[in-house]
Amino acid sequence: MSVSTPKERHGGTSQPEAGGGTSPEKLLAxxxxxxxxxxxxxxxxxxxxxxxxxxxxxxxxxxxxxxxxxxxxxxxxxxxxxxxxxxxxxxxxxxxxxxxxxxxxxxxxxxxxxxxxxxxxxxxxxxxxxxxxxxxxxxxxxxxxxxxxxxxxxxxxxxxxxxxxxxxxxxxxxxxxxxxxxxxxxxxxxxxxxxxxxxxxxxxxxxxxxxxxxxxxxxxxxxxxxxxxxxxxxxxxxxxxxxxxxxxxxxFKAMGTEKSPGFTLYSLSGHVAGPGQYEAPLGITLRQLLDMSGGMRPGHRLKFWTPGGSSTPMFTDEHLDVPLDYEGVGAAGSMLGTKALQCFDETTCVVRAVTRWTEFYAHESCGKCTPCREGTYWLVQLLRDIEAGKGVMSDLDKLNDIADNINGKSFCALGDGAASPIFSSLKYFRAEYEQHITGKGCPFDPRKSTLWADTEVNA
Known part of the structure; x- marks a missing residue:
């Protein structure tokens, strides 16, 4: 097991200045x-x-x-x-x-x-x-x-x-x-x-x-x-x-924002040049964190990301400047959660990512309450069919309906967490779900798509 060094947390000392001339070191705490x-x-x-x-x-x-x-x-x-x-x-x-x-x-x-x-x-x-x-x-x-x-x-x-x-x-x-x-x-x-x-x-x-x-x-x-x-x-x-x-x-109150004061640890991971722990005042933005960490991996762009782990509604590149505090993230339609900033680039299939997350929640459901136990199971079946090109258009409404029957109706927040990726991915990437259905499979499949030939998928 290893932990981030200051160079990893600060993104190195040779990065260009971020946040309107503020050096990366001054953005951290x-x-x-x-x-x-x-x-x-x-x-x-x-x-x-x-x-x-x-x-x-x-x-x-x-x-x-x-x-x-x-x-x-x-x-x-x-x-x-x-x-x-x-x-x-x-x-x-x-x-x-x-x-x-x-x-x-x-x-x-x-x-x-x-x-x-x-x-x-x-x-x-x-x-x-x-x-x-x-x-x-x-x-x-x-x-x-x-x-x-x-x-x-x-x-x-x-x-x-x-x-x-x-x-x-x-x-x-x-x-x-x-x-x-x-x-x-x-x-x-x-x-x-x-x-x-x-x-x-x-x-x-x-x-x-x-x-x-x-x-x-x-x-x-x-x-x-x-x-x-x-x-x-x-x-x-x-x-x-x-x-x-x-x-x-x-x-402590001099850092952060009025309603979200202080410092916190942001976990930056995924397709980024400098993953690690970045300890900064609440209210910093993902754009600032990416600036000091070296950005996305070379030659790629941000497609979607999670502000607080996979159980929080996902964001897109339109949300790069959302203040990462409880109020700012909430106002933008998600939750700060555990500040787990998972960043995915354009080579990532949203349907595949959401399917893997949902499989995790179905596996980890304790089974005590019916909405979560049954709902996560059926979400997985539908998502696997859609990813494999066996889905129909009505499955998208069915996904949304099942997620709605889980959200807010289970004993604990696991059900809400399982529903979040469904709602947010359908909101921002419904066209990608439809592509899987009309194209009879994943458009990111290297056997069917030219996208993979133009990107360094193994970088």
Missing amino acids: PVLSAFWDEPESWTLETYRRHEGYEGLRKALAMTPDEVIAYVKDSGLRGRGGAGFPTGMKWQFIPQGDGKPHYLVVNADESEPGTCKDIPLLFANPHSLVEGMIIACYAIRSEHAFIYLRGETVPVLRRLHEAVREAYAAGYLGKDIGGSGRNLDITVHAGAGAYICGEETALLDSLEGRRGQPRLRPPFPAVEGLYACPTVVNNVESIASVPAILNKGKDW
């Missing part, structure tokens, strides 16, 4: 990724050299309620996809109820195209550990869990070592930092199910049951893990907290 390329960046010693655990020291000088208010005032929003205010989520935990409180960190990063939490944990795990201690102090929790995607064994080892170092240094265990508070962290490796990225399915899995979404209410803040008040946060959300406490909420 490396905080979580500031020292990923240093030798042994994952160790406690390296983390302390970069003001590690200073945020915790300042948090312990405040009351728990003051910490919650501070994070809430900073405007930090959840980095897992929904963008819900982090401080407000902490505030929902009832106090004085006599029950144990739990913090659960969702590190089950399985969304196609998303690759920010895993490199963050691999290169800088102590940012998460420190953030968890601060969060647990705020919500008055004495036990926290990290639910990690099980296939990432190297990250699992790094996390175990970071937790061990934190115990040895007195940041975990009894009387942390002389605060009189106790805290234990358990690192749990999941079995590799996409559905466990949904917070209530994650809680069921953590309790030893099959990972399936729960009916809500009650919400996790009231009855979560072991039927006790629980906060479930994304890795990046919690890892951002120490810097906010250490450098101040005004420093």
